[in-house]
Amino acid sequence: MTSRTTELLQGTLDLLILKAISLGPLHGYGVLLRLQQISNDTLQIPQGSLYPALYRLEHQGLVTFEWGESENKRQAKYYALTAAGRKRLREETDYWERLSGAIGLVLKTAPGDL
Amino acid sequence: MDREMRFHLDARAADLESQGMSRADAERRARQEFGDVIRWKEAGRDARGLAIVDDLVGDLRYAVRTMRRSPGFTTAAMLSLALGIGASTAIFGLLDLLLLKRLPVRAPQELVHVTTAGERGDMHSGSSNYPWFQHVTSRTDLFSDAMLVRHDVYKVSIGGSLEPITGQRVTTNYHGMLGIPALLGRTLTATDRPEAGAPPVAVISYGLWQRRFAGSLDVIGAAITVDKQPYTIVGVTPPEFRGILVGWTIDVTMPLDTSQFTQPGNWSTTPLIARLAPGVSSELAQQQLDPMLAQFVDANRTSERFRARFLQHASVTSAATGITDLRAQFSTPLRLLMIAVGLLLLIACVNLAGLLLARNATRQHELGMRLALGARRGRIVRQLLTESAAIAALGSSLGIVLAIQGGNALVALMPEHFGPLSMALTADSHVLAFALVSTIVTILLCGLMPAWQASQIALLPALNRSHSRTTTTRMRAGRALVVAQFALSFVLVAGAVLCVRTIVNLARVDTGFERQRLLVVRMDPQGTDYERERLRTMQREMLETLRGIPGVPHVTLATGTPFNGNVDGRRLTIPGFEPRESDDTILQVNLVGPGYFDALQVPILSGRAIDERDGDTSRRVAVVGEGFALRYFGDVSAAVGRTFIINRGPKPIPYEIAGVAKDIRYQDLRRPSERIAYLPWFQADDVRLAPFEFILRTEGNPSNWIEVTRNAMRRQRPDLPILAIQTLDGVINERLLSERLLAVLGTFFAVVALALAAVGVYGLLAHLVARQVPEIGVRLALGARPGEMVWMTVRESLSLAATGAGIGLVGAAAGLRVLEGFLFGLSPTDMVNFAVAALILVLVSLAATFVPARRAATVDPLVALRAE
Numbered sequence: 001m002t003s004r005t006t007e008l009l010q011g012t013l014d015l016l017i018l019k020a021i022s023l024g025p026l027h028g029y030g031v032l033l034r035l036q037q038i039s040n041d042t043l044q045i046p047q048g049s050l051y052p053a054l055y056r057l058e059h060q061g062l063v064t065f066e067w068g069e070s071e072n073k074r075q076a077k078y079y080a081l082t083a084a085g086r087k088r089l090r091e092e093t094d095y096w097e098r099l100s101g102a103i104g105l106v107l108k109t110a111p112g113d114l
Numbered sequence: 115m116d117r118e119m120r121f122h123l124d125a126r127a128a129d130l131e132s133q134g135m136s137r138a139d140a141e142r143r144a145r146q147e148f149g150d151v152i153r154w155k156e157a158g159r160d161a162r163g164l165a166i167v168d169d170l171v172g173d174l175r176y177a178v179r180t181m182r183r184s185p186g187f188t189t190a191a192m193l194s195l196a197l198g199i200g201a202s203t204a205i206f207g208l209l210d211l212l213l214l215k216r217l218p219v220r221a222p223q224e225l226v227h228v229t230t231a232g233e234r235g236d237m238h239s240g241s242s243n244y245p246w247f248q249h250v251t252s253r254t255d256l257f258s259d260a261m262l263v264r265h266d267v268y269k270v271s272i273g274g275s276l277e278p279i280t281g282q283r284v285t286t287n288y289h290g291m292l293g294i295p296a297l298l299g300r301t302l303t304a305t306d307r308p309e310a311g312a313p314p315v316a317v318i319s320y321g322l323w324q325r326r327f328a329g330s331l332d333v334i335g336a337a338i339t340v341d342k343q344p345y346t347i348v349g350v351t352p353p354e355f356r357g358i359l360v361g362w363t364i365d366v367t368m369p370l371d372t373s374q375f376t377q378p379g380n381w382s383t384t385p386l387i388a389r390l391a392p393g394v395s396s397e398l399a400q401q402q403l404d405p406m407l408a409q410f411v412d413a414n415r416t417s418e419r420f421r422a423r424f425l426q427h428a429s430v431t432s433a434a435t436g437i438t439d440l441r442a443q444f445s446t447p448l449r450l451l452m453i454a455v456g457l458l459l460l461i462a463c464v465n466l467a468g469l470l471l472a473r474n475a476t477r478q479h480e481l482g483m484r485l486a487l488g489a490r491r492g493r494i495v496r497q498l499l500t501e502s503a504a505i506a507a508l509g510s511s512l513g514i515v516l517a518i519q520g521g522n523a524l525v526a527l528m529p530e531h532f533g534p535l536s537m538a539l540t541a542d543s544h545v546l547a548f549a550l551v552s553t554i555v556t557i558l559l560c561g562l563m564p565a566w567q568a569s570q571i572a573l574l575p576a577l578n579r580s581h582s583r584t585t586t587t588r589m590r591a592g593r594a595l596v597v598a599q600f601a602l603s604f605v606l607v608a609g610a611v612l613c614v615r616t617i618v619n620l621a622r623v624d625t626g627f628e629r630q631r632l633l634v635v636r637m638d639p640q641g642t643d644y645e646r647e648r649l650r651t652m653q654r655e656m657l658e659t660l661r662g663i664p665g666v667p668h669v670t671l672a673t674g675t676p677f678n679g680n681v682d683g684r685r686l687t688i689p690g691f692e693p694r695e696s697d698d699t700i701l702q703v704n705l706v707g708p709g710y711f712d713a714l715q716v717p718i719l720s721g722r723a724i725d726e727r728d729g730d731t732s733r734r735v736a737v738v739g740e741g742f743a744l745r746y747f748g749d750v751s752a753a754v755g756r757t758f759i760i761n762r763g764p765k766p767i768p769y770e771i772a773g774v775a776k777d778i779r780y781q782d783l784r785r786p787s788e789r790i791a792y793l794p795w796f797q798a799d800d801v802r803l804a805p806f807e808f809i810l811r812t813e814g815n816p817s818n819w820i821e822v823t824r825n826a827m828r829r830q831r832p833d834l835p836i837l838a839i840q841t842l843d844g845v846i847n848e849r850l851l852s853e854r855l856l857a858v859l860g861t862f863f864a865v866v867a868l869a870l871a872a873v874g875v876y877g878l879l880a881h882l883v884a885r886q887v888p889e890i891g892v893r894l895a896l897g898a899r900p901g902e903m904v905w906m907t908v909r910e911s912l913s914l915a916a917t918g919a920g921i922g923l924v925g926a927a928a929g930l931r932v933l934e935g936f937l938f939g940l941s942p943t944d945m946v947n948f949a950v951a952a953l954i955l956v957l958v959s960l961a962a963t964f965v966p967a968r969r970a971a972t973v974d975p976l977v978a979l980r981a982e
Contacts (some may be wrong), residue, residue: 028118029125047126047147048154051119055158070121072128077118 013045013053015096018081018089021063027076028054054079062088115158123148173500180501184473188505190873191469195509197866198462199552200516202455205859206548207521217436218354220293221389225358226396226430227437228260228386230407232423242386244372247285249410250388256399260388261285262370265359269641269835270366271339272326278638278837279322281340281366282357288367289317289351291389292358298323299334299349308371315369316345320353322365340366341641358387358436381424387433396430403428447856450932454606454863458870459552461602465870468595470502470561472881495566502561510553592878593914599874600918600955601925603867608926608951610864612933612940613857615947619939620850626778626786627676627714632842633816634675635808635823642835650796652831657707659830660810663822668713668811671795672706675807676714676780677846685761688746701742701760702780702787705806707795711737711775713811721754721773728794735772735797739790743774750774758791769793783849784938805837816841856936868954871918872962879911879966891975900971907967908960915959919952926951 020026020034028050035045057063062085070076081089126144131137148154181188216222228242228250242262251260262285270279288294289301297320306312316338327333336347345368357364370384390399407428411421474481481494639649653671660669673682686701693699710716711723724737736758743753753774759766769791780787812819820839827834847854883890890903930942940947 027121029122032122032126046149047122048119048149048151049157051115051122051154052157052160055115070125072125074121074124075117076121 015092017053018085021079021081022089025078025080027078173497177501177504187473191466191505192509194462194465194870196512198459199510199513202459203517203548204521205451205455216434217358222434224390225433226388227433228388228430230425231427242384243381247386256391256394256402257388258391259291261288261291262384262386264384268340279365280362282364283368283370286369294351294355296349297352301349306369308369309373314345315348317349317367318347319351319365321363323350385437399430451859457602457606458863458867461599461867461870464595464599465874468592468874469877471592472877499561506553596874596878596914597918599871600915601922603871604919604922604951604955605926605929606867607864607954608947609930610860611947611950612937613860615940616938617853617857620783623783626776627716629843631812631816633810633812633819634678634842635839636837638805638835638837659826663826665813666810668709670707670709670713671806671808672710673806674704675809677849686758688758691746702790704792705795705798706792713809716778717776719774719776720751723773724794729796734769736769737773737775737792738771740777742789868958872958875911875959876962879963883966883970887973890970890973895975903970904967907970908963911959911963915955919955923948
């Protein structure tokens, strides 16, 4: 791995998955590809960890799935957001923006600002 | 999950491959990036909430491993459960068959049996008459439909051969009301009403169709004779429908001619079955019935006396499970058995709990270790519960197999005179549901307590293997369980001893006649060509024929053989005797042929017996029973020569008392018949068409004469209506069926309970001794004799048995009262009985102590001390 990558913050994987799926139903591998694509390969996601996360979201009723055919003609499980999932995504996004805004603000503070 | 992850790996590998990597490298790389597949799977399962299932599988595997490691414990536990559940399920199956199984008809829960009763509350149950039936039918607000069902044994002739067949006459709405379709042809319809002059038709059962017509389609339109009347068969009913009388298979169904009993005072034994109207509860119908009956009785100007005796109350009882006398006859013993079975199941549970407890005690170290390694207590409880569940599942499966075998054996014990037995016990849903429920209850009862106790382990002492305080409480709980087992066993044993002694007492009862060597030929001339003079001739001729059989010193005939036929009631007046109570005017009458008293070996106390002299033309005489003589004349010898008058028909008939016979037991082994008069058979002015019996005294075992007798009679007259040929002893034993059932099964239960208790006490003592080995070693090393060590063990066992018996005694003294009406010559709190039960308990506990005691005696002090 030559490129500069960033480890995921604890608890953010769920949010990222919800976001990835919100753009259209995806299978697990597709989620990975999309996340890498949107983050320009800067996020390092332990690939296997996607699945426990997906099952967790499914268990919480945030995503549903159905079996469909993949690009290479194989059966794959496609995940899609439920209404609850969309709501949670909105909330989490709001929260994340407020949090990261606040953290950014704190970090950007120069000695003279106070 | 598997598939999904494989897809991911493959897809990733394919992508990497397309980026120029070799296939093998791509696959390796994909796997690397993914991480530990198994770990992610586990995490995935957890996320999905499947952890419980996984744990369960693990627990089960662990349980199986533990069970295999201790086969003795597993076998004991499984067997005790199998016996407990097997026995209870078998009894339940039988109860179910008799009491609970619904008829295979449309909406059986709506069917009710409408009965009437007199003021004394005694059910005149089967009775009804046509106007009352019409009255009930007219109440469409309560009943949507109603029918009359009269069953009987008919002499049916098919293709020339006569056979007694159970059949019924019903109102023509019978099949329609029950929703029974015809398998073949048609069922009865309103056009078959005999009152309207319809040609006589019959619908036969599947069984009769198979048996007598070999399942041929030609059966429709075939002619049969039922009691000499020709009938045409119009239909066959489906195999599962056997009529609505439990224990009987109704083979032929014909329309009932209701014009026979339209008179208001003419009530006959014909059950009235109604279907509740939609939305009407049986309580509502019940509330309406008494006023309905009162209104009906008023409208029909029924006599006050008749009303008081039979028509005071009307009630509905559910007929959803059919109607039966069998139920009344056996419901008490079966319920008692059910109680016994409940106790047994409880003992099995206690036993299992004790076994688990003892075993968990030995597993303390292991459990302590697991706790120390961070296992949650809830998790350990769950695992122990899984273990007991596994044992329970295995034990109860075995139990169900036992139940079906045992249940069919029980059904086979039921009396045979119901013709082909139409009850078969199979593993139907009721029985299985019962087994399931008892299993679940057992698991919870047996599993929870030991599991909870085990989870209360104090960590350090457990790991240190020291005898901590908790161990002592556990042993105390173990002792309590063994005491409970002994107490429950005591109740069962005491009950069983009572039942067995009752049977012995009943078998020893002096019936007043010699019963070992009598053969009874039951005849029924109704519905045959034997009438009036022809019947008389046949009877005289048969007496001669039977006398000709070698080895038969006495032959006679009677309307009522003891425990067999009918003893009629008659109204009686005695000149010079003022009736003190209404009972005083009722007499039981038995018509007997010459030689009756010789054949039965009933002593004549005074005067003479009925003999050949007493015929048509001679003076009317009677022999009366001792009770009769004492009641009306105060003395046996004073009765001879006196006269009594039987009021029957328009002309009262006086009889002179020629002799007094010793009283014998007629219908009930427990009580002698009260007032009986024997009238000479060939003097009776009405030639009775009722069933009667020929009685033969034989020189050896009477069953050896059954075939000879049948052949001799058939040779003489092939068309004789013989119902059955039985030994009188057999008939009496059949009467004792419920007593025998209780005695045999009660003993069985008691033995099983004792075996379970023995296993329990053995388990506990073996465990105690094992724990005391170091102590025993020290004592022996310090000079104690092995005998003292044995006594220590025995003392423990005896004190448990004694405590159990003491508690059981209190329970039995209170609980065994349920047996009161059933016992004979005994009281439920009979002291001898309790002593016997206590003795048995002590013996069993001693037997169970043998092995642990020997173990205690043979402890090698050196080995024991070294282990310490």
